[in-house]
Amino acid sequence: xxxxxxxxxxxxxxxxxxxxxxxxxxxxxxxxxxxxxxxxxxxxxxxxxxxxxxxxxxxxxxxxxxxxxxxxxxxxxxxxxxxxxxxxxxxxxxxxxxxxxxxxxxxxxxxxxxxxxxxxxxxxxxx
Amino acid sequence: xxxxxxxxxxxxxxxxxxxxxxxxxxxxxxxxxxxxxxxxxxxxxxxxxxxxxxxxxxxxxxxxxxxxxxxxxxxxxxxxxxxxxxxxxxxxxxxxxxxxxxxxxxxxxxxxxxxxxxxxxxxxxxxxxxxxxxxxxxxxxxxxxxxxxxxxxxxxxxxxxxxxxxxxxxxxxxxxxxxxx
Numbered sequence: 668x669x670x671x672x673x674x675x676x677x678x679x680x681x682x683x684x685x686x687x688x689x690x691x692x693x694x695x696x697x698x699x700x701x702x703x704x705x706x707x708x709x710x711x712x713x714x715x716x717x718x719x720x721x722x723x724x725x726x727x728x729x730x731x732x733x734x735x736x737x738x739x740x741x742x743x744x745x746x747x748x749x750x751x752x753x754x755x756x757x758x759x760x761x762x763x764x765x766x767x768x769x770x771x772x773x774x775x776x777x778x779x780x781x782x783x784x785x786x787x788x789x790x791x792x793x794x
Numbered sequence: 795x796x797x798x799x800x801x802x803x804x805x806x807x808x809x810x811x812x813x814x815x816x817x818x819x820x821x822x823x824x825x826x827x828x829x830x831x832x833x834x835x836x837x838x839x840x841x842x843x844x845x846x847x848x849x850x851x852x853x854x855x856x857x858x859x860x861x862x863x864x865x866x867x868x869x870x871x872x873x874x875x876x877x878x879x880x881x882x883x884x885x886x887x888x889x890x891x892x893x894x895x896x897x898x899x900x901x902x903x904x905x906x907x908x909x910x911x912x913x914x915x916x917x918x919x920x921x922x923x924x925x926x927x928x929x930x931x932x933x934x935x936x937x938x939x940x941x942x943x944x945x946x947x948x949x950x951x952x953x954x955x956x957x958x959x960x961x962x963x964x965x966x967x968x969x970x971x972x973x974x975x
Binding site for chain 1: 795800803804807810811857859860863864865868908911912915916918919920942943946947948949950951953954955956957958959960961
């Protein structure tokens with residue numbers, strides 16, 4: 668606990684720095700599906716990787732958990748919410764895929780394979 | 795599920811869905827009595843006696859996204875395979891406690907797994923929930939309470955990767971110290 672208190676100052680300055688950064692529109696949000704199906708397929712490793720790598724690569728992101736979205740066949744699944752974009756759900760995410768999503772989609776908004784079309788809009792809905 | 799830590803993570807997700815404010819995870823290893831006990835207790839919405847009865851049925855779920863609910867049935871299966879049992883105590887509005895017992899030396903008892911990773915992911919993913927993790931092995935024990943961590947780092951969120959990494963290592967070291975891993 669004493670070490671944690673020592674770390675506090677360092678972490679606080681890091682957060683302050685981040686808040687002053689040039690992206691006021693918000694942080695990248697990643698939700699990892701963590702129900703039975705997700706956990707059994709390796710969601711824990713994917714979430715750990717996401718938390719660690721976003722930090723290492725200096726991407727301002729918040730990684731949280733969500734329940735089963737009904738895509739048990741495609742687990743582990745993650746939802747990525749880039750500020751100003753529609754949320755996207757990716758399936759069959761392993762460490763390699765997670766790396767690709769970070770580098771291509773989160774960094775450069777380049778689409779990568781493995782998107783589950785869950786929130787597409789139909790013409791009827793748009794009317 | 796590959797190990798017990800993943801089962802714990804899975805059961806804790808149920809507590810989160812139940813709207814718990816505090817989730818207590820207890821692991822008690824008693825090698826002399828040959829008992830390995832896991833308890834996940836929450837103060838969430840609880841279940842009716844009928845729901846408790848159905849919870850171990852794989853074809854029952856309270857969700858609408860799919861037709862099966864395998865978390866508790868799988869946990870029960872693993873406990874029973876290792877000479878143990880799974881028990882649920884719950885009351886509406888008060889909370890739920892899931893307890894699973896395994897024979898400690900049973901060849902089919904799964905390994906503990908990465909509790910450091912599991913507890914910190916739960917903590918980081920749900921900073922508003924208080925997690926208490928207590929692990930007892932024979933006479934030695936260790937306890938971690940995310941409220942205390944939150945107080946120590948006042949203002950810094952529990953989802954901060956630096957905090958997660960530190961607490962993860964701390965749990966791993968403590969478990970080594972009490973010889974649980």
